Amino acid sequence: MARVTANGRGDAAPRAAVVELVSVYKAFVAGGTRQAKLALEDVSLSVPRGEFWSIIGPSGCGKSTILNLIAGLSAPTDGTVLYDGRVVRGVNTDVGYVTQDDNLLPWRTLQANVELALELRGVPAAQRAERSRELIGRVGLSGFERHYPAELSGGMRKRASIIRTLIYETPVILMDEPFGPLDAQTRLVLQDDLLRLWERSRRTILFVTHDLVEAIALSDRVVVMSAAPGRIKRVYDVGIPRPRDVFHIHGAPGFSLVYDRLWADISDEIAVSRRRRAGDAVEAPEAVES
Amino acid sequence: MEALAHREHVLERAVDEHRRRGRRDFWTLYLSRLALLLVFLLAWQVLSGVLLDPYFFSRPSLIWDQVVLLVQSGRFADNVLLTVEEAFFGYLLGAATATVAAAVLGLLPRAYAIVEPFLLAVYSIPSVAIGPLLIVWLGIGINSKVVLAAYFVFFVVFMNGVSGVRSVPRGWIDVARVMGAGRGQLVTKIILRGAAPHLMTGLRTSVPQAVIGAIVGEFISSQRGIGFLISDASARYNTAGVFAAISILSLLVLVMAILLNGLSRLGARRTG
Numbered sequence: 333m334a335r336v337t338a339n340g341r342g343d344a345a346p347r348a349a350v351v352e353l354v355s356v357y358k359a360f361v362a363g364g365t366r367q368a369k370l371a372l373e374d375v376s377l378s379v380p381r382g383e384f385w386s387i388i389g390p391s392g393c394g395k396s397t398i399l400n401l402i403a404g405l406s407a408p409t410d411g412t413v414l415y416d417g418r419v420v421r422g423v424n425t426d427v428g429y430v431t432q433d434d435n436l437l438p439w440r441t442l443q444a445n446v447e448l449a450l451e452l453r454g455v456p457a458a459q460r461a462e463r464s465r466e467l468i469g470r471v472g473l474s475g476f477e478r479h480y481p482a483e484l485s486g487g488m489r490k491r492a493s494i495i496r497t498l499i500y501e502t503p504v505i506l507m508d509e510p511f512g513p514l515d516a517q518t519r520l521v522l523q524d525d526l527l528r529l530w531e532r533s534r535r536t537i538l539f540v541t542h543d544l545v546e547a548i549a550l551s552d553r554v555v556v557m558s559a560a561p562g563r564i565k566r567v568y569d570v571g572i573p574r575p576r577d578v579f580h581i582h583g584a585p586g587f588s589l590v591y592d593r594l595w596a597d598i599s600d601e602i603a604v605s606r607r608r609r610a611g612d613a614v615e616a617p618e619a620v621e622s
Numbered sequence: 623m624e625a626l627a628h629r630e631h632v633l634e635r636a637v638d639e640h641r642r643r644g645r646r647d648f649w650t651l652y653l654s655r656l657a658l659l660l661v662f663l664l665a666w667q668v669l670s671g672v673l674l675d676p677y678f679f680s681r682p683s684l685i686w687d688q689v690v691l692l693v694q695s696g697r698f699a700d701n702v703l704l705t706v707e708e709a710f711f712g713y714l715l716g717a718a719t720a721t722v723a724a725a726v727l728g729l730l731p732r733a734y735a736i737v738e739p740f741l742l743a744v745y746s747i748p749s750v751a752i753g754p755l756l757i758v759w760l761g762i763g764i765n766s767k768v769v770l771a772a773y774f775v776f777f778v779v780f781m782n783g784v785s786g787v788r789s790v791p792r793g794w795i796d797v798a799r800v801m802g803a804g805r806g807q808l809v810t811k812i813i814l815r816g817a818a819p820h821l822m823t824g825l826r827t828s829v830p831q832a833v834i835g836a837i838v839g840e841f842i843s844s845q846r847g848i849g850f851l852i853s854d855a856s857a858r859y860n861t862a863g864v865f866a867a868i869s870i871l872s873l874l875v876l877v878m879a880i881l882l883n884g885l886s887r888l889g890a891r892r893t894g
Binding site: 424427428429431435437448449452 | 791794797800807
């Protein structure tokens with residue numbers, strides 16, 4: 333692995349971006365109305381290969397929309413989405429996508445769910461089983477291979493949905509609040525699992541979350557988005573050295589500094605979106621910086 | 623050691639209790655059903671001649687005689703088998719065409735939107751209106767009954783199939799697409815498989831429909847079959863004969879339902 337430190341301050345040696353958004357706008361027309369609403373406004377991002385990025389912001393700020401654009405499941409209304417230097421047109425099968433709902437197929441056993449991508453690619457059963465068993469073991473699900481999703485707990489299902497995305501080794505992985513509905517303890521354990529899995533392969537990860545501490549604990553950089561329409565407010569360099577200990581991340585050097593600055597930004601945005609929901613039409617006054 | 627043995631004992635007792643309760647529930651259920659049937663038949667038998675005019679309402683003992691007569695004369699097997707045959711082939715025809723149509727139209731929402739009003743128009747045709755037409759087209763023999771049974775089955779399976787295809791969550795499809803699934807793989811591995819529970823409901827609930835379709839066809843015009851027995855007996859004001867044929871019909875549908883339940887339970891065990 334070329335990189336030793338988790339992240340140097342600034343971009344001393346800029347590496348090629350694997351995912352790039354150039355002034356992306358996305359507008360939706362809500363069903364029933366004829367009015368278009370802006371979900372993303374002038375979003376530009378450039379994610380270098382091998383880094384772990386988190387995107388945080390108030391709910392409804394277009395975080396998931398960004399992932400859908402990168403996966404090619406929807407197209408930008410204006411602007412360009414690039415993957416590996418090429419414009420994304422149609423579904424982007426070079427990324428793995430861990431969606432917010434685990435989307436495990438209820439008629440498939442845990443193992444068959446984990447092997448789905450390999451099966452779609454025509455990998456022979458013996459090879460599939462070997463790969464899936466290894467990953468299932470690594471996240472502590474051995475013995476549950478033949479269980480159906482309905483027979484697994486929420487945390488187990490999340491683990492399954494993550495390893496079924498890791499199994500086919502895409503260079504980029506998109507994760508949409510993968511630990512959202514879990515209890516705090518399970519979350520920590522899964523964050524730890526994820527970091528360990530990531531550190532073995534160092535693929536590029538874009539991780540959407542609304543949990544500040546989670547973003548800091550996992551990421552090289554944290555993108556803060558503004559309340560709807562989503563814009564990039566700031567990109568923070570976390571700079572906490574790796575390997576990290578998610579269970580004691582609060583005590584890590586630099587944690588409280590990053591936390592305070594992030595929280596200041598986020599609380600502004602939460603206030604904006606709250607005021608807006610209360611009915612005051614407030615044009616977000618903050619200068620946009622990225 | 624003592625604690626361990628005690629734990630074993632407690633677990634065993636729980637299993638025992640569970641088994642005993644299961645057995646008791648089973649017998650209560652079937653004995654209650656049997657009792658209900660007996661009370662009904664007994665009340666009918668006793669009231670017939672007192673409150674009910676036996677000429678119009680007959681009575682269980684007379685109906686039983688009719689059934690025995692049917693069996694002894696050999697007409698029973700002959701007529702029942704014909705109706706079963708009609709319903710069976712009608713079911714196959716209707717279920718197969720409906721499954722294919724549901725898959726195709728469920729996947730092509732625009733095509734579905736175009737043909738939807740026409741389907742509704744065909745669906746709204748009363749069977750008593752379409753039956754005579756089918757007999758004119760296909761003759762008085764088995765073909766017209768098979769097609770009528772298929773017509774009854776088709777819409778039940780089709781509607782359930784389409785709603786099944788539509789009920790497949792967007793997320794399952796998107797996840798598979800990002801994983802690189804091709805069109806064919808999406809259809810076979812995700813969409814049809816995801817629609818299976820709805821489709822199964824349609825395939826199950828349409829079994830009695832197939833029998834009804836066959837009977838309606840026989841009713842309109844035929845020389846054999848359970849439907850013929852009913853219309854023949856009622857034409858002669860033989861109420862006991864009508865009830866005998868109806869009882870045979872009910873029993874037939876009941877047997878089918880039991881078989882089907884067993885089959886789908888077998889299927890459910892595989893899919894979880």
